Every structure is written in structure tokens, then in C-alpha cells.
Amino acid sequence: MKKTNSVPKYNFKTIERKWQKRWERDKTFQPDMVLAKKPFYNLMMFPYPSAEGLHVGNMYAFAGADTFGRYKKLCGYDVFEPIGLDGFGIHSENYAMKIGEHIRSVSERSEKNFYKQLRGIGNMYDWSRTVETYKPNYYKWTQWLFLQMFKNGLVYQKKAEVNWCPSCKTVLSDEQVIQGQCERCDSFVEKKELKQWFFRITKYADKLLKNLKWIDWPEDIKTNQRNWIGRSEGAIINFPVKNSNYSLKVFTTRPDTLFGATYMVIAPEHALIENRESRIENYGEVEKYVKKAIGRSEQDRKNDERNKTGIELKGIKAINPATKKPIPIWVADYVLAGYGTGAIMAVPAHDQRDWESAKKFGLEIKCVVNPEDYRLAGKNTQEDPQKILEEILKGERCYEWRGKAMNSGQFDGLETIEFKKEITKWLVKNKLGKRSVDYKLRDWCISRQRYWGPPIPIVWCQNCALNKMPKNKKPKVLIIHGFEGSSSRNWFPWIKKEFEKMGCEVFAPDISDSFHPNVETWMEDLKPFIRKLNENSIIIGHSLGSKAAMHLLERMDRKVAKVFFVASAIGNPKRSWKTMEKMFAGSDIRSLKKFWEYKINWDKINNSLDEAHFIISSNDKLVDPKHYKIAKLNNVHIETWKGQGHFTQSKNEMLRDYIFEKTFTNFEAVPVPEKDLPVKLPPMEDFLPEGRGKGPLAKNEEFVNVKCPVCGKPAKRETDVSDPFVDSSWYFFRYPSTEFDDQPFDKKRTKKWLPVDSYIGGKEHTVLHLLYSRFITMALKDLGHIDFEEPYKRFFGHGLITKDGAKMSKSKGNVVNPDDMIDKYGADTLRLYLRFIGDFGQGGDWRNSGIRGMNKFVRRMWTVFFAITGDGDGIKNMSMVDKTIKIVGEDIDSLSFNTAVARLMEYVNWLRENNSLFDEAQAKKVKETLSFVIAPMTPHIAEEMWETLGNKTSIFTHRWPKYDKNNIIDEEIELVVQVNGKVRDKLKVSRDISEEEAKSIALESEKAQKYISGKKVKRIIYVQGKLVSIVM
């Protein structure tokens, strides 16, 4: 009498809740960070969770990485699987602005929701070690990282172009620019140059490239990185400009085509254009073109479907150093200033873009590479080389690959690679050029004029800049008093002290007769001070002293930096001279008048100063506030203030601040000391940008104004925040060390757990994030913090889940919410369906019918498990068990989850066919096997099954079963018989059949005979254990 098991109801909600709780209670997935014997760091890319929550595509990635991690755990590794989130960045900031909520509260809500959603899927996270980049205890160390880079010369500032919205008065990210227009207000976006912070990633270009040779990453991702770094070997060649000392430097990867260079093209920004002004005959036209080209946005240039524009520089020629022939020089915007030398030699016969421009402008095309032997081509082509050559000679096409040199003087006949070497040698020998390596990779701009990021830990200090300045370079100050004045009156003594506090030498002479001013005697008194001034010096003249300063400048043999004319006595006085006479009764007004009206030579003054400032008060009773109008100065700034009178106060802070601001333009970038980290992001209700190209933090006085950590003087904080890519470039270092507050990562921990054993993440990050984190790791190694230079031993890029063939997005309304699916079918079904949906590397398309089908399977699996009673007579062939263990294991290990699920299904089908036949031992074996092979994908069901088998501890504390190799090999194989490549028969034969036997058996095959008989057998091909192919 056979017994029948009663099948319990599959209540996934109860089961999943039960095991998730138990895992956390028992700390099943919290490896001992110190004592773990076989550490395995299973990392998945942490996300950028939006307030809208995770979609099924996120779960696809996380659960995939988790399935792999669980398998490793079953294989006996101490798997560390952490999770966290990247909370900083523009996405969150924009979203917060959109919904009118503060970014901080949005972020906190997102985080809560994110972790809640994530728990539902049942991943084996170590919840005791989460990392959130926007929390001060994390970004403290991001700032620390910046300081490390800073101190070691891997950080610098330079000007870079940003997208600027003239109406929002703010910097936009590329993604906020839609077809050249601002996302929010639709104004046309301009390019603006701003000083930005950069990480010197180019220093590691070579290492980033070389290491790709040995790291265990998929080839396509390596290729992508290689292309991004873009190393090209070539030469820099000098093309002298005819009749001048100037020479145009050109970088080329094809020095072998030098003889074919029939003209040159320079970028619109190239220095030659300004330098040669006098000799470019059509300068006006050129200037017009250049202006237009530089003004064109990159977007514009991209959309311009290869419409080559350009203009010739008439009147000047370059000399081709090989042919010695003069060739024309063009300006065109397809040549970029930022790459190579900003100039190219155009070889229209062998470069597509040059060919296009030559065609368009009717320039000479000279063929110097003969494609005669296209085995050398570097590109397989099936075209007739003779025909190609003819077409090149006719200028109908270009040929960009390898070949044999022609029209190249002594080099004729050389093969391209050989030619490159030879001509480079020749160039070096004749001092015409040099070997050169160029990279596409550019330094990493980490500045963001935004609020929601870690403040860059720098303080700008004027005083330190001044202290660092060599004494003879420090600005010296000459103060010239006015009519009836002396150096001890007005604000002169006070401002003298102020300057002296800054370490400046100040000259404030008393002029011999201030009551009877005379230009010549004043000049005699002042002249000795000219020698004492340097190029950074300033002159401050008050009232008639201003006029004196002007005459002094006329007589100077050197330049000063700035002159401040305070209430200057030029033009007409405010009152008539008659009234003046009454006002200054007892003084020599006639000599004052003479001095005041003394003729000025503005040309001479212009030669003696860089910058002039007129400081005027609107209520000055002596001088006309519009007097500056008679000044003919090149670089002049006018400041008209209210209520200052004739500037005779004994102290004038406004004046000091203005003069200081203009005088001390140098600021020292002082790193914030480590002990003062983190530089906290101040709470700001209004976190919109400030409007002058600075970030929102610039509005926060309390944040900006600090004491310099070095000298203690007032200083200002940097207001840029760093790129969120910086946060994510090192987060994996933090996970194993989250409990350390005094260091970013503990040395021992890091040594034990890093580099990361397996890293799984989206393909969209194959270039930037991966490259940045590799770079940071290399830098940290060189700074002595770690002893490895590659962060990830293995990387795998998963594909994208689409819905109806399109990326899931809220705007398209095709987002599938994982919470709903878990609620309806359970996490296990969702997990299993996501594994089955397609190749993990390719992604897949979500079908609601698909998850329904998978739910059927899960329930079938559940049912068959309980239906197996174990009181059958036993079956003979149990090889299915061994095969399943082997293949499912291997497939999971290689992340071929979809085929692993297929094998699982075959196993379950097999169980269903045989469920009443197994004997007791077999039943135990097949049930245990089932629990194990499903455990990585459907862990909750696996645990439940495992428990029913009488086990007291989690299945994940047990080992993946071993399989018997001998059981797997089939005795018989199917031998395929082909005739002329077509399958004609399939024969069952013993697996160790010999080649002769196989061949003869095939020839005798009845079905094959039909096609063989009467014809001559030409050849028989045998593939071991697979097929016999008979060729007629």
C-alpha cells in the first residue's frame, strides 16, 4: 500500500517573513569581519534611489548578484554582501526642487523606502554595515580622500567650459541641456568659463590601460575602457611657417602619410591666428569665422552632419618638412583645440574628414599609400586593390588603412608600419619632430556648482597667499596726499597701517609745499619713490594727489599694477574757481588751478599701469562726480559711492575693502586639516544656485566666512561641492570598516576583504564609474594606504530590463513595481522569474504572463517536493541528480542564470515523472538536492524544504552537494551522419566508438546510403563522438 503525502499549502507570505526574520535574528549573513576564514566580498553597485522607489530592474540586478553570493556561501565562503546608497547628486536635488520639498527630507524618505523595498526581496545583505554617501560620517572621508589627492599633487584647478543658463543664472549639467536649451526655462544655453577643480586621472592613463591586460573582466568592457583612454602612438611634426620663426606643431598617428599632407588645418582657438594678425591678408574674414566657430555650442557642432566649414589663412603658408613645398593653412572647427596640438596636417587621400574638406574646398589630394597588398590593410576588404588605387588617384575616395608607400621619396615601397618607424627616426634626426604618445582621456572635473554634495574641503586665504609671496613681489603702496594735505591727515595713516598688516611696504611722503602746489616740484619730491615700486605695486592718490599720480605715471619708466584715483582733481571743480577761492581763503588757489588744469598725456599713462580705478562720491563738494569722463585710460573702473564727501574721514573701511579686493587677488588654497573634517553641508532652506557662477553655498555667509586654519586670519570657504562620482569611487573601501570613526578604512580589514571578489553592476557604468574607482584605488596605493591597485577582481555588467521593449520610466508609464509582484506572487517567484527572463548580461523584456508562468512552476516544484513519498521500488538511473548539481552550479558560477533555471525545470520535470518510483534513500537524495539547487534563487522555499527534511540550521550553513562524475557520462551517444553538410541520419552508438568504426557505420547507414549510392565519396570527416560528415 503506497502512502500519499499531504501537500501543505504554499503560503509564500508566511514563509518569506519567517526566514527573513530568522536570517537577521541568527546573523546568518553577517560574516565575522575579523576571523572569517574564506572571505568573499560580493559587491553590487549601490544605487541612486529616487524618491519614487525601486523598480523591477533594480531588483533584477540586486537579486542576480545575490544569487551568485548565496551560491558562494553554499560553497563554503564567508560571503560579505553589503548594500548602501548614493544619496548625493543632481537627480535628488532636481526632484526635490520639482516637488518643492527640502532635499534632506526627500533623501531620508527615499532611504527608508529603499531599504524597506530591498528587505522584501530577501537578499543576504549584512544589514549591520550600510553606507549612505550623503551622511557626514561618510562624506567626511570623501573629503579626506580629496585632501589626500590634494596633498599629493593629484588635484588642480583650471578653467573649463560649463553650460550656463543666462536666465536661471546657473550652471547646468549636460543632462539639463536639451537640444541646446535649458530644461527648466527653455532659454538657449551658453558656454561659460569657470575655474574648476580637477583630479589628475591622466597621470594614471598608462597604468589604467596596462592593467586591463590582466584583470578578469569581460572583453567588451575592457575594449570600451581602452577606447576611452584612447592611447595613440604617433609623432609630433613641426611645419615651419614660411618667412617666419613660427612653426606649427602637429600630432599625427600616421607620420607615414607626411608626403601626402597637402594643407594644414588649425583649430579656431589656435594661437597662430592672433600671432600672425599683421600677415594674414584676410584677417577680418578669418576673425569673423573664428568668432562664429568658437561661439558654436558642441551640441550644434554634433548636429551639423559633417558639414565641413572652414576658411583659408591667406598670405601665409606652411612648409611640408618632407616635400619642402609650401602648403596652405586653413582654420576649421572640425579641428579641436583641446586635442593633440590643436592643428593637423591634412592628408585628404588617407583620412575621411580631410578628404571631405579637401573635396569641399577644392584642395590637392595626393595619394601616398598604395593598397596593393590588402593583407596588410589592417582592415579586411574584398575590394580590388587596383580599383581602389585608381579611385584614390582620381580623388574619388580616400583609403585609411595600411599599404605600401608611394610618392614618398626615399621611403617608397615601405610597408606602413615599417614606414612609421623609419620616418619617425628621420624626423628626429633632422630635428623636424619627435615620437609622441597621446591619450584621449582627460582629467576628471570634480567641481559642481551645486548644493547637494560634499563641500570641497578647501579654505581660500588671502593672507597666506601674501605670506607665501616673495618679499620683492609683494605689492608696494604709494599714497599721495592732496592740496593742503599731509601724510598724517585723513585716512592715510590708518590705511598705511592696514597695508602694513598685510606685510606690504607703504610709502606716504609729505610733499614739500602742499599749499602752493606746483607740478614740477611735486614730481621732484615723488620721483625717488618710482625706483622703489615693483610690477605688483599700487598707487593711491587723493584729490590733487590723484592728479599728481597721473603726472608721475607719465614720467615712469616702469609699470605698476593698479592706481586708485580717490576724488581726483581733474576736469572741472564742483564750484567755480571764484567760489573755491573763498572756500580756501589764504591758500594759493591760482597754483591749485594751474596744477588742476595741467595737461595730461594719457598715452604715456596707459603705458605705466594695468588697471585704473576712479573712486568718487556723489556728494563731493569739490570735484565733479563726472570728472572721470575726461580720462582716456584703457582699463578703467568707475566706482561712484554715496555720502563719502571728499573722502576726508580718518577711517574708511569701504575704501579699504575695495582697494584690498582689487590689490590682493591671490588666494591660497588651504586644505582643511583632517581633524576639522567633515566640513558639514550647512542646512539651507533655499538651496538654489547663487547666480554668479558659484554654487548655492556662496549665499551662506556663515558657511563661507571662516578663519584660515593656517594663519587664523579671516578667509573664505570653497563653495563648490564634489562630483557624486567621487563618492562612489571609493565606497567599497568603507563597507568592511563602517564601525571605524577615526579612519576611512582599517588597514587589516582592507587587507582581509579587498580587492572585491565579484562586482556586479549596470553596463552603463562600464566607462566612467569603473575607470574613476580604478584610478582612486591606484592613487591610494601610491599614497601608501593600500597594497593593491585594482579594486575589482572580477566585474560583470548586467543588462537592462525593459517593458515592451522600452526602458522603464515613470514618464512612459511602464514601470513595474516589485512590491506589487512580491505581494502577488512572492519574492521567490519574482527572483526566479528575473533569473529566467534572459541572459544576465543582456537583460530582458518584462512580461506579466512570464511571471505568472513562473509562479506555476514554483508551485509545481513545491508540490512535487511533498508528493515524493519514498516508498517506491527505486529507479535505476539517478544521473539526473548529478547532472543537475553539476550544471546548475556551473551555470550560477558563470552567472548564466537563465540556463540554470532551465536545468532546474528539467530536474523538476524529471521528479514529477518519477515521483512515486523513488525508494527511501533516493527520495532523501532528490529532495535534498532540490533544496540546494534552488537555494541561490529561491532561498525562502529552499529553507522551508530543508527544514521539513529535519534540519535544524539554515541550509546556507551547509555545503552544496558533490556530484559523481562517473554518473554523468552517458554510455551511448548519438552520432550524426551528414552528407554534403546535410544531416541525413542519427545513430545510437557506444560512446567509445573508434574513428574507423564510426565512419563505416555511417557509410552503411540506410538513410545516408540513399544519398551516397552511385556517387563517389570524396572525403569523410570525423568529429570525435559527435558526427561523421561524408563529402561527395
Place this chain on the structure above:
RNA sequence: GCCUCGGUGGCGGAAUUGGUAGACGCGCUGGACUCAAAAUCCAGUGAUGGCAACAUCAUGAGAGUUCGAGUCUCUCCCGAGGCACCA
């Protein structure tokens, strides 16, 4: 425009170094169970022709290499991801 990866039944997708195309699943069709439906179970299922055995055609399009091509080469077309017209 450039770089990378793809394109296989009605659908999602399998296919070692070139060696049986379509594993596994969904869907569909027929059947069993049921008063009926759902669920479950059984069978069939690339297309065309044929009662059938079988034959022919089929892996985005077209060519090529090969005894043999989804797989390698070339030229196109379409889709996805990345981007900086990178000499």
C-alpha cells in the same frame, strides 16, 4: 558622427573551439477532470508541401570562406548602452 553590444518561431530566450538550430518556459491548439469555469494533468506546436514516411526552406538583408556558418570575413539595415567630430 564615434565606441561597445545585440538582431534566432506568435513571445521570452537556448545552442563548447564553426559540427543535430529552436533546449527551457510562455502562449496557442486538442484532450482528460468538471454541470460549467478556474486550477491541475496529458498530447501537439518554426514555415511550406504531403495521409504518411519524408522533402524543401528558415537565425535582420545581401555576398564570401568552408565538407559544414546563428557562430568567421565584407557591405548594408534596425535596436540598446556609452560619448568628448579625438586626427
